[in-house]
Amino acid sequence: MELRKVALLTLIVAVLMSGAALAGGWQYSGVGARAKAMGGAYRGIADDGIGAYYNPAGLAFLQQNIFNLTGEVSSPRPTATPDFKAKGYGFGYLDGQKRYGKDASYLMGEASLFFRPKKDNNFVFGLAFFQGYDQNTTMNLYQLSPAYNSKIQISDVNHRSNFDVITWQPTAAMKFSHDRVAVGVGLQINRGDILVDQVRLVDNPYPYPLNVRPYDKFAELYSVDGYGFGVGANVGVQFKVSPKLTIGANYVSTSKIKITGDSKERIYLPFNDGFAHLYMDPQASAYQREVDSTYKGAMIGNTGEFEVEMKLPSEFGVGFAYHPNEKTIVSADLVYTRWSEFQDFQIKFKNRVTNQKQGYFATWDAMFTDVAVPFQWKDKIKISIGLEKILNERWTYRGGYMFDQSPVPDETFSQLFLDTGTKHHFNAGAGFKLNERISFDAALELVVFSSRTISTLTDVNDDQYWDNFGGEFKNLSFNSTWALNYRF
């Protein structure tokens, strides 16, 4: 295959995959079939194209030009049992009902193309494309109770979150000191996507007794859909301590992604004719009309635009690969992720256009406010171990495990990021070498999440909105990865 054709194919695949790249878990458990089969313990290896994700320095040890094409299928299976109550008082969430996510299998993809120019045997360069972050959940967790509004019902898609970050990483690597030391540098061009449908409870702006329960909170459903770009860097180093032992380390910088897009806000007003004609004074007649309109059970809202900044965390990883013999690799990684840098989402709405032609009141308008989603996540570590065993000239078997802590505290845990707890990744896979140019790799992964129970609603930023979600949450994810490698 001609070099130009391979490059073109890589570019096409990268563009096509960017639209379909969906999976479960915010920071995806890893990329590449070989690496994932080894639990992501790959910083001391990283000697193929997709290794650019783990450690750009490993590319320096490529023996040939390489093209890699990887497909991943991810099947997250989250379960939520809402218990969204304050002191035992409910607000319309489907408390006590076990709710499943919209079960689906999502396709995501990776590709890479790297060259080793013959004239300089120490230098490698190329492009890697992968999706490092993803969260995708759709759940029906809320319904308007008949006591609140018996006239209309809220959309079944009332809790959806789809966050993606896909990365194009032009990378260069070089080795020194008689092939014992290698360094690599990658420029990360990140595209972040946000799609959210979320109910939040707005304080009833009207005075007592108009704000008695079940009208103490009005139900708002806001939706945002947009994308944006940011840049970052991934730098790495590898050191061959001995012919059997290689250690590696990499650092991924933080990256700020400014996202813009379309927004939609809807507030489902209550219905109760018990409030009709509450204020009969002639002087208060205008107010009476407003009260009557408010409690007629209408849906008010607007369309517009939004912007938000997504700040990806930096991370530092170290690892080693040990070759006890020519057919075996034992590897381990430790990654420290500064999730505290993933601070919050401050979603600012603008250019709102109301859908009300008439009878719109300033009090209603004031209910539509910007959305602040505080995270206050904690810095956490991941530990991976992996094993690779070459059985014969065609077959290679692999296994791995990753221990991955959840950075999300109970105070900000919600269905937006269903990282319910410490994750245990169990991985297995195989490689098949068809000939000297073509090989295949496959990996299976089972991710077992610890469950989480949120029993107290909290408002960590004092903005009158609860920042966590009461209930019991469980999650499980099945992933498979399939790769084609072409060396030339």
Next chain:
Amino acid sequence: MKSVYRIIGISLLAIIILSVGCVKRDNPVVPEAPPAGLVAWFTHQYDGLTGTNSIWNRYPARRVAVYTPPGYDFEKIGPRYPTLYLLPGFDGEPSFNFEYGNETYYMAASVARVADRLIASGEIKPLFIVMPDAAIPYGGSFYANSTLAGKWEDMMSVELVHKIDTLTTTETRTGSGLRTLAAKESRAIGGHSSGGYGAIRIAMTNDSLFGSVSAIDAPLAFDGSGSFGGIKELFSAYLEESGIATEEQYQATDTAGFRTQPNKILFYSMAATYSPAPKTAAEGLGNLQISLPFDYHGNVVDSVWNRWLTNDLYRWLDDATYQNILKNQNLHLESSDHDVNMFNQQTQSFEQKLTTLGIDYDPSAFSKYEGSDARSRTFLYDRLEYILKFHDKHLRDRDGKY
């Protein structure tokens, strides 16, 4: 051969994991809204308002709201149902409106939908819920017979019950009567705040009418108990709210702006019921025809205060007759942790005395959540579930079942 087994094994593992991962789970169906009952209205010209002066009987024909269970057909012969009477409290807030009345007090707490849900789930029997208007010009009734405010105790007991049980088809908006079970065992009465006081009072004075009674945060101990001063705790709040520091200011007070002065509405309403005074009365507020039980310093005026105390149900418990009535009554009392009028503490004082006297009652307590309004009416919607379930246990249906 060995490698074949390996391949087969790995393939099977892959198929199992992928198959499990592809399984699609069906969500439980979200329950549909239960069948809805209707709220009908009719008006009634109370005998108890006849003969009062022109201000107080300005609107003698008062509205009564009645919840009818799902499927109830006014036009067809069908089963009879038990009846719960819910007496309204009132708010010291701009919400109160004398011209319109307060029969919507419990509708604002969505009582109809609470009843729908409990009936549909089988947690309570189908029933009627009668919600009368008990507003007076100074606020809300305190359910005693008054020469000024009207004979509310009589009106909300014998007169209203008789009216409901004999309602004709031409009197309801829908053109039909109510098929009630006209017996004590099939009637219950309850209320919140002053409505709770009215319910307990009427149950104590009309032993033959109701088979169960309930009250939420009701003023049941005017004089408090122990270190708690009862309604006296609010004397200074009234003076402060009205900006009264002198005798002249005390006498000059009137109803101007009273809708935004909750303590003024409270004391005027109670005084209109318990201590009406002729315009010439020495201790009275002449223009308002009422006397307050305290002076402009907040000191108790014994001659008025003693009149109030004759209406204090806490003191009524010293009477063996009332003790026996309550011993034979099904009684449910609820108190919150956050009533601005401290009626919750009055209810707790009353509960303590019941316990001392060995009178059984069904107690319940509730809290507000952080950030919610510090008024017990805020949670009426939630408490109505408990109230309806309590009364259901003591309401006899047409088959004689409870």
